[in-house]
Amino acid sequence: MTQTIPPTPDAPFAVEMRGIVKRFPGVLANDHVDFELRAGEIHALLGENGAGKSTLMNVLAGLYRQEAGIIKVKGKPVEFHSPRDAIKSGIGMIHQHFMLVPSQTVTENVLLGLDDPRFFMRLPEYDAKVAAVGERFGLKVDPRAKIWQLSVGEQQRVELLKMLYRGANVLIMDEPTAVLAPTEIEGLFDILRSMVAQGKSVIFISHKLQEVTAIADRVSVLRRGVATATSVPSRGATRQELARLMVGRDVVFALEKKPGNPGKIVLEVKDIHADNDKGLPALRGFSLNVRAGEIVGVAGVAGNGQSELSQVIASMRKCKQGQVILNSESLTNHNTLFGIQHGMAYVPEDRNHVGSAPNLSVTDNVIMKKYRQPPISHAGMLDMSAAEKLARELKQAYDIIVPNVSTPVRLLSGGNLQRVILAREISGLPNFMVAVQPTRGLDVGAIEGVHRLLMAQRESGAGVLLISEELEELLSLSDRVYVIYEGKSMGEVKVGGVEPDESLIETIGLMMTGTPLDQIQKEGVGANG
C-alpha cells in the first residue's frame, strides 16, 4: 500500500466553492454546498446516486452555472460561463464518457479546439510537445496512435493529457475507475500521485470506498444535494464511517447468505464459440450451467469474453457453434424476443447504449419488455395511464430519484438509470437472469440494495448468472464461480460461506491469469480444500 504523502494541512486553497445552489426542474441538485480543495491534494467526493456530485463538479468546470454561491480559484472570485473559462483558470474535468474523436490520433485530439497550431497541423512538432507533457506525469501513450486503437484506460490517459496540455492545475475526474480493470486502476493511481507531487490538485469522484481510503487525502460527502462532511481526512477513516456519512445509516457490507437450495438446471451453455465485434474469436468452447435458486458467478479480467458470453445468452450475438438452453428449450440463435418470452431477464453491461433509450421517458423505458401484454397494451394500443402507473410504482419501489416519470432518462444520474433498468428486469419476474456488472457506478447503499435484490431472486427460485469484475461481489453472492480466460473456462469453484478464505481467492486469481483448475489441483499450488 503506497499512501500519498499528505499535503501540509494548511496548504493554500486551490479552489473554494461557497453556498453553491443548482436547481433542475423538480430537483434541488446542490443546496448551498461548500467545497474546498487544497493545493497538492487528492480530494475524494462521495455521495449516493443522484446526490449532486456530478452537478457540483459541472458547476466548477463551467458546464453549468450556479444559481447562487461563489467560486474562488486561488483566493480570487471567478465567474465561469463555459468550460473554456474554467480551463483558463486551470480547472479541467474528465467526464465518465470520453469526448474523443476515434478516427484521429492522440495529438490531434489533444489539439482539438485550441488556436495553436492555427492553419497547418505540423504534427511531428506537436507530437513531441504532447509526448513531453505525458512524460512529465508518467502518462504513457503514443501520440501518433489513433484513439480507436487504444484501450479504455489509455483513452482516459488521453483525456488527462488533454487537460494537462491546456495547463490545468485542478483535475476533476468523474468516476474514473468505473470503467477500468483492477490493473489499470493501479496505473491511474500512480499517475494521480505523480501529478499531485508536482503541485496539481485532483478531485476524484468514486463509489468505491476502498479506493477512496487508498488514494485520497481528504473526503467531502454529499447527501441529497447537501454537504454532510467537508474535507475530513480520509486516513484512518473506515468504510463503515464513510458509508454512514453518505447514506445516513449503517450499511451492511456482508450479506447474510441463506443456505442454497439449488433446483433443476434453468440455463445450460454448451461449448459455445462466438466472435467479438472485430471478428476475432472471443468465446472458444465455453460451457456452464445455472440451476434454479442459485447465483452463479463468472469471474475474469475484463475483455476475456464475458461481454460476448452475456450477449450470446441473450441472443444479441450470433453463436457460431454450441448451444444455449433455457428451461430445456434451445435458445441458440433465436431472436431476443424468444428469450424474453421464456422468462429471461438481462441487465446489460452498457446501460446507455443497450439498456435504455436516452431520449425516451422513464415510462417508455420501463415498459420495454412489458409493452406487448396487458395491462400495458390492449389490441395493439398502449394504455399510457397503465404504463405511467407502472412507472410510478417502480419509481417508488426501487427508489428512483427523478422528478416525474415523463423525464427523458438521459437526464438521470448514472445510478438512477441503473435502477430503472434493474426495476424493469426484476419486475418481469424472470426465472433466469443474466446480470453484467449490475452494481457498476452505484453507491454503497444502492449496491447493498442490488445485492439484496439478487439474493431475493435466488430465494424465490430464479437462476442468476452474475458476470462481474468485482471479485468480492462475486464471492459474497455466488454459490459457484466459473473463471473465464481468453474465452475458455478455467474451471468452476464452489463458494462456501460469506467469508471467502485466502486460498480460494488465490486459486481464483491463478485461474484468472490462465491456469486451469485441474492443473492447480494437480500441482497443489494454494489448492483449495
Next chain:
Amino acid sequence: MAESTSLQKKRSGYKIRVEPRLDVPPAWYPLLVSLGAIVFALFLGGILISFAGGDPIRSYQHIAKASFGDIGVLSDTIVKATPILLVALACSVAFRMKLWNIGAEGQFIMGAFGASAIVLAPVLSEETPRWLYLTVMALAGMGMGAIWGFIPGYLKAKLNVNEIISTLMLNYIAVAWVNFWIFGVWSEGGFQMSPKFPNVAWLPRLAEYAKEIPIFRGLTTHAGLLIGIVAAIILWLIVYRSRWGYEIRLIGDNAQAAKYAGINITSNIIYVMMLSGALAGLGGMSEVSGVVHRLQTAPIAAGYGFTGIIVAWLAKLNPLVIVVVSVLFGALILAGREIQPSGVPKMIQGIILVSLIASDFLLRYRVRIVRADAEE
C-alpha cells in the same frame, strides 16, 4: 502554457461566443425561437424588397391577401397544403425511425398512377357508387405508394442498401414510368396526358355543395383535406399510442435497445417504409382525384415530395403540428404563384426556410456577447 494566451490577444471591443446549451430550455422557448425566425426573415425580406424598389409593407399585405385574404384564396391555400400534408406525414414516420426516405416524391407519383389506373384501365365501371369508386382509387394509390416504399425498405433491411440513394433513384423511375403510360397507352389525342376522369372519380369539392351553402360557391377545397387530417390523427395515435408506434420510437432513438427489447428491426424497416410510401401514395391519389382530374406528369411531379421533407422537419415530426405547418407552406406556394413578379415570394419563402432551419441552432447552443477585455 502558451496556447491559452493566444485567445486573449484582442484587448478591446466585444466578442461573440457560442456555447453548447446544456440545460433543457423551457417548453415555450422553441416556439418563441421559430416565431422570432419568421419575423427576422420577413424583416430581411423587407429590406431586400425595398432595395428592389418596392414597398415592403404593401408587398406583405399583398402576399397575406393573396393567401389568406378571403375565403376563396384561403381555399386555394388549403388545396396547395393538402398534398404537402400527406407527403410530410409520410416523411415524418420514416424519419422517426431514422430512415431517410427522400423518395416521397416518387411514392406520391406512383400513388397518383395507381389511383388513375382504376379509372383509365378501367377497373371499375362508371356506374359504381362514388364512395366505393373513390375508396378503391385511394386503396390503389396507397398500394402503389406502399410498393414504392417496400422496394427500398426491403433492400435496406435485407441487403443494407442505403435508402437515401435507392429512394432518390426510384423517384426518377416513377416519373419515367408515368410518362410511359401517358405518352403511349393512355395519351389523349397525342398529348402527354390522360383523358379527363369522369365525375365519379372526383373527390367531392366544397363547390358541389354551393346550392345548400352559398358561401361555398367556386371553392376548390376537396375531400383530400379531410383525408389528410384524419391521416394525421391516425398517425399520431399510431406513433404515440400504439404498440407499433412504441417500437418505431424505440428503434428511432436507440436501435440497440430496441433489439434488446426483442423488437425485429428488419421487418419494421420494411413496414415503416411501406406505411410511408402508402401515405405519400394517398397524397398522389388525392391530387389526381381532387385537383388535376387526369394523369399528367407536370402538375403531380411538382416537388411536393421534397417540400414534405422540410415540413416534416420543421414540425419536429409531430403529425398534428404538420397539419399547421403544411397550411403555412401552402400559403407560401400560393403567394409565389399569385403575385407578380413571382420572384419576391419565392425569395421570402427561401429566407423563411433558411431562418427556420438555422434557428434550430439556437435551441442547441446559446450565444453570449462578452467584452473582450473582461476575459481575464
